[in-house]
Amino acid sequence: MPRIHDDDVQAVRERVRVDEVIGEQVALRPAGIGSLKGLCPFHDERTPSFSVRPALGRWHCFGCGERGDVIDFVQRLDGLGFADAVERLAARAGMQLRYVDDGGRPGQRPDPGRAGQRQRLTEAHRVAAEYFAEQLEGPGDGPETARTFLAERGFSREDCARFGVGFAPAGGEALLRHLRGRGFTEDEIVTGGLAGRGQRGLYDRFRGRLVWPIRDVSGATIAFGARRLFDDDRIEAKYVNSPETPLYKKSQALYGLDLAKRDIARRRQVVVVEGYTDVMACHVAGVSTAVATCGTAFGEDHVRIVRRMLGDADGTAEVVFTFDGDEAGQKAALRAFELEEKFSAQTYVAVEPSGQDPCDLRLSSGDAAVAALVAGRVPLFEFAIRSTLDRFDLDNEAGRLAALDAAAPIVANIRDRGLRHRYAVNLDRWLGFLDERFVLDRVRRHSGGRGSGAPEPARPATPAPERDPVTLLERGVLACVLQAPAVLADDFDALDPDAFTAPGHRAVAEAVIAAGGPAEAPVGPAWVATVLDYCTGPVLALAQELSMVELPVGTEEELDRWGRSALAALAGQAATRAVAQARRTLQRLDPQAHAEEYREASAELFRLEAQRREWQQRARGG
Numbered sequence: 001m002p003r004i005h006d007d008d009v010q011a012v013r014e015r016v017r018v019d020e021v022i023g024e025q026v027a028l029r030p031a032g033i034g035s036l037k038g039l040c041p042f043h044d045e046r047t048p049s050f051s052v053r054p055a056l057g058r059w060h061c062f063g064c065g066e067r068g069d070v071i072d073f074v075q076r077l078d079g080l081g082f083a084d085a086v087e088r089l090a091a092r093a094g095m096q097l098r099y100v101d102d103g104g105r106p107g108q109r110p111d112p113g114r115a116g117q118r119q120r121l122t123e124a125h126r127v128a129a130e131y132f133a134e135q136l137e138g139p140g141d142g143p144e145t146a147r148t149f150l151a152e153r154g155f156s157r158e159d160c161a162r163f164g165v166g167f168a169p170a171g172g173e174a175l176l177r178h179l180r181g182r183g184f185t186e187d188e189i190v191t192g193g194l195a196g197r198g199q200r201g202l203y204d205r206f207r208g209r210l211v212w213p214i215r216d217v218s219g220a221t222i223a224f225g226a227r228r229l230f231d232d233d234r235i236e237a238k239y240v241n242s243p244e245t246p247l248y249k250k251s252q253a254l255y256g257l258d259l260a261k262r263d264i265a266r267r268r269q270v271v272v273v274e275g276y277t278d279v280m281a282c283h284v285a286g287v288s289t290a291v292a293t294c295g296t297a298f299g300e301d302h303v304r305i306v307r308r309m310l311g312d313a314d315g316t317a318e319v320v321f322t323f324d325g326d327e328a329g330q331k332a333a334l335r336a337f338e339l340e341e342k343f344s345a346q347t348y349v350a351v352e353p354s355g356q357d358p359c360d361l362r363l364s365s366g367d368a369a370v371a372a373l374v375a376g377r378v379p380l381f382e383f384a385i386r387s388t389l390d391r392f393d394l395d396n397e398a399g400r401l402a403a404l405d406a407a408a409p410i411v412a413n414i415r416d417r418g419l420r421h422r423y424a425v426n427l428d429r430w431l432g433f434l435d436e437r438f439v440l441d442r443v444r445r446h447s448g449g450r451g452s453g454a455p456e457p458a459r460p461a462t463p464a465p466e467r468d469p470v471t472l473l474e475r476g477v478l479a480c481v482l483q484a485p486a487v488l489a490d491d492f493d494a495l496d497p498d499a500f501t502a503p504g505h506r507a508v509a510e511a512v513i514a515a516g517g518p519a520e521a522p523v524g525p526a527w528v529a530t531v532l533d534y535c536t537g538p539v540l541a542l543a544q545e546l547s548m549v550e551l552p553v554g555t556e557e558e559l560d561r562w563g564r565s566a567l568a569a570l571a572g573q574a575a576t577r578a579v580a581q582a583r584r585t586l587q588r589l590d591p592q593a594h595a596e597e598y599r600e601a602s603a604e605l606f607r608l609e610a611q612r613r614e615w616q617q618r619a620r621g622g
Helices: 006-015 018-023 070-078 082-093 117-136 141-152 157-163 174-181 186-191 257-267 276-284 300-310 327-338 358-365 367-375 380-389 397-412 417-431 436-445 469-483 503-514 526-532 537-546 556-587 595-619
Strands: 036-038 050-053 058-061 067-069 166-168 195-198 201-204 209-215 221-228 239-241 269-273 290-293 318-322 346-350
Touching (some): 006 070, 006 526, 018 050, 018 070, 058 537, 067 070, 067 537, 117 141, 117 166, 117 209, 117 221, 141 157, 141 166, 141 209, 157 276, 174 186, 174 201, 186 195, 186 201, 257 269, 257 290, 257 300, 269 276, 276 290, 276 358, 276 367, 327 346, 327 380, 380 397, 380 417, 397 417, 469 503, 469 556, 503 526, 526 537, 556 595
Parallel strands (some): 269 290, 269 318, 318 346
Antiparallel strands (some): 036 050, 050 058, 058 067, 166 209, 195 201, 209 221
């Protein structure tokens, strides 16, 4: 079967920046020379352990062990096969791929119908999104009603084009015919959730409705949300979304994230609203960090997405929930509060006093009012406590006691001890007891002894990992030759692989030499990839790790000085061992009986001593 030409695969690795692809999924921040860090997208973590080295085209998670290049990342994230991942990245870079058969002769690209399922479904959604957008601009009562609906909510045609808003014709088979005409099979159309299968055959899932494309973080359409426009719509629900498909899991999708991601990372803020028009209103009003869930409550998967986008490890980022001021909105806020401890960011709630959502608020009071709504946010703790108190009659003692017992667990669950104490004191004031000790005691009972007045439980000390200095030095030299080969290009070849005492380090050094050594290293990702080709099993894993570890320097000048000094120190240690061995050899020889051999051993010892002094001097910067 034809495969992609090896040179084209390597060209994809070199032309598509790994940091740009990963940066669409993870907020990356500088972490030392040539390195970026963020929260791993493949396992749940609070402290960033996911490292990216753009110059090497590689990434590595020191938490879960996942690693690779840009192709591996796309494969792992989207569940794609190798060829599908390469083709997606090539399309991103505007590259035309060549295909060859098993004998290396030019071949034809595999039949599009046999391409990976995910790629085919993504393409079908792209075609559908374009079709719906075209229909919105077309003639007829349906598109006119849809355009009126949007205009009445303050959205211009430019706004609608930005969000890809469209209209699904009411006929029942319009999209189906269009997709068939573009070469998509019935199974692909149904599997993608674009059509349903009934007793009379296939039918369009979205009919006579305003349609929003739901996009993944890279901007690819993966599903649709549709709003009812007409009273004779056979589906009573105001909003319907695509069903779950190989592309779309509603618990893992946030509407508007593709447009909001850059400002989320820059402003370190996410604003969570409730609907498609609310997201549009916020962005048009300048609140460009707004996103919404897609027909489901905000859940743990959404938390993980938000944390990756924020890259927050120090608690300074913000997650702001906006909810309607009615009872349903309060319940939604309390559900969000249950997830609060899973965030590293500070959590807030913004509720408009009259109960207007951001779209209605913008219509009634303008863009500035939407921005003011978010700016007037209150801590989620406070909103949750006050919402709980509102359920009780606080005009009598029994009501206040019941309210205290209902609110105390909320206060007790606040992680930060200072905040716990502050909200316990506020709770006393809000209830009017004027007895802080009494309220603090109630909170303490619900915290398992962790309450505001109790000391924090002692945490067992975790000893810092210790490593042999020689091992650390060997790792440093190998990391440098993999990450910055030019620094060691002049001297690495002078090192014998036996200079590395750990067997794994020696094997990596042999792979570096087999790859041509740093003096022959190509620029960019090809160098590490070439070295890795000479590694297998545990040695491959070690080489991959060393290519990503953080170097203890901050500038190029420091890197050059440190790398050369580390190599000289390692060579000096090897020379010291060689000198000791040469002395032992000399001591075993009889100068009279083995005169010639003795003279040769003496000369070798002299040479090694001179070599050792030279390396030691260079290690000291001489």
